[in-house]
């Protein structure tokens with residue numbers, strides 16, 4: 073009896089267990105469906121309403137991609153042909169943001185996938201965003217593989233940022249930069265020799281100066297970062313360049329969590345490059361550490377200064393946590409390439425293109441260089457007398473700012489002016505669009521007029537945060553002086569030996585990749601002087 077009773081009970085228990093299992097699976101399934109629907113639809117729609125209710129205009133949220141597809145489509149269209157020779161370039165460089173800000177107003181919102189992007193154009197609010205680096209942090213999320221290009225100072229927050237910035241700062245003091253001038257001479261001398269060779273048969277000839285300037289600015293970083301390990305540095309740079317292309321591709325698509333582990337061709341190559349780059353930098357650092365421990369005096373390259381500064385912090389504070397680990401030093405070295413090479417190369421290429429177009433300014437700049445240095449190498453003291461070149465650079469960095477936008481992200485609900493921004497919002501400052509804003513700069517905004525800066529930057533901007541080629545606030549570019557010094561020396565040396573004008577084959581096509589570059593090169597007619 074007992075047996076038959078229990079036989080009867082077990083199937084019943086099994087049924088109940090099965091029901092619970094099915095219910096459990098169904099609940100888990102529904103939970104994930106709910107979470108995914110929330111992430112892809114309900115949250116963005118709620119945010120859209122929240123922002124609209126505050127009177128902010130914006131693009132309607134579109135499932136999963138937000139505005140990404142339209143952005144890519146508009147960018148491809150813009151890229152498909154050059155533009156006329158005008159400095160009104162924002163519509164080509166940032167077609168989607170330019171169109172949106174023109175139609176919806178300078179303060180509005182758009183969508184990077186599921187994330188809202190609030191565009192900030194009011195100088196007082198820009199100042200607030202840039203000043204509060206703890207509230208407005210660098211953008212997080214997306215494809216983690218994009219971090220393979222560079223982390224380091226540009227990517228850390230809070231106390232970590234304070235620590236890194238303190239250790240790296242000495243490398244960019246004017247006093248230290250002075251020791252880097254010979255590296256600038258050698259790299260620029262090599263570029264000029266190459267142009268001279270191209271021009272051996274004729275006194276003038278068309279040259280696409282863009283690849284030469286890219287090699288110049290990467291050689292400068294290799295030499296100033298690694299000193300005698302320059303050749304190894306060069307190889308690292310080539311790999312980083314390939315990495316940048318793969319990363320731009322990854323960053324411009326919607327990231328499906330976990331997809332970085334898929335063995336796709338892109339993913340595999342990105343990881344391979346990362347290993348090679350890290351391995352090469354590590355071996356340079358190890359050699360240097362061994363040499364330093366053996367009593368060799370530190371070198372005046374960025375790596376040497378970084379190591380000394382890090383050891384000094386550890387010694388003074390008596391704790392390894394105050395210094396940088398080898399991994400962190402590797403990241404800082406990678407960052408020098410990423411942050412310092414392309415930007416400075418771009419600054420120089422646009423300078424040559426603009427001086428090739430505006431010959432009266434080229435003549436004035438050359439007269440100044442010859443007056444200050446004659447045909448001698450430009451020395452650091454003389455550089456401070458280059459007033460014309462100063463204002464040319466100011467105007468150039470306004471019209472053709474290498475970094476076209478700054479982006480931040482908030483991690484809790486935050487008040488900005490009259491707006492309340494929900495957690496996770498991206499805040500975007502469209503530097504290039506701001507630099508081309510008529511209301512700020514006047515009717516002649518799209519003209520190349522260096523004289524507008526003759527009384528200094530703050531006179532033109534009336535002290536407002538409206539001119540941001542190097543960013544602003546505490547996280548302003550650490551390499552600003554380095555870049556200006558390098559650009560001044562290079563331009564002075566070029567002007568001493570060549571005059572140049574735009575070639576008829578030059579196609580005007582400014583393009584953000586991710587920094588502002590001439591898409592079809594920089595074809596100039598170069599004349600030996």
Ligand code: HEM
Pocket residue numbers: 225226227237407408411412413415416419473474475478479540541542543544546547548549550551552554555
């Ligand atoms: C014309 C040349 C350059 C331009 C236009 C430029 C532009 C910028 C901008 C706009 C930022 C701020 C980014 C942000 O706030 O999100 C920045 C940051 C930075 N730049 Fe530059 N840069 C240039 C050259 C350099 C050079 C030569 C180096 C180093 C060798 C460098 C290293 C850095 C670093 C490490 C940061 C991060 C600073 C921090 O977060 O504390 N830059 N740069």
